[in-house]
Amino acid sequence: MTSLRHNRSETTSPRDAYLDAARGCILEVGWRRTTLTEVARRSGVSRMTIYRAWPDMASLLADLMTREWTGIVQAAVTDRPLVESMVAAARTLRGNHLFVRIIQLDAELILPYLLERRGRSQDLILGLLTAAIAEGQRTGEIRAGSPVLIARAAVLAAHGFVLSAHTMIGDDVSEDDLDAELTLILERMLQP
Known part of the structure; x- marks a missing residue:
């Protein structure tokens, strides 16, 4: 964690x-x-x-979540490949103590960012991802298309792996198995 x-x-x-x-x-x-x-x-x-x-507490929480989530994503973005960074960020967010506590006790706090609007941390993540996709397109490592659209689709794909993975773990499916599937989804989404 x-x-x-x-x-x-x-x-x-x-x-x-x-x-x-x-x-x-x-x-x-x-x-x-x-x-x-x-x-x-x-x-x-x-x-x-x-x-x-x-x-009020809502504005404080917004600043706290922005600091926490963007810090996690920025730490995950390293010299490793883009998909590996994205999966690492999803895994780290999923295990972050603050994130877990909010989901356990106050899950409704996350709903506006899923159903109504993007938050500052989502916009920052999209900015980082859009730039990385544009660079990957420039070098031929990522397929052609709108980097903004591809980044948004990738974030939407990852949402479930961050928010709901715990509901899919069990029996014959582990967290590592789900991360491998997220890797496959993102690799296929981005491949030229």
């Missing part, structure tokens, strides 16, 4: 420290029971300090 940026360091900004405190609260009691007052208490600052940064 990988989590990012949950350890305070001497270089952590005050804003990151507040997000770390919120992360700790959500891991402990869930989003519904976390308050800005509790985040302030855990951060060792006044409530007004937190209220100046975020008017």
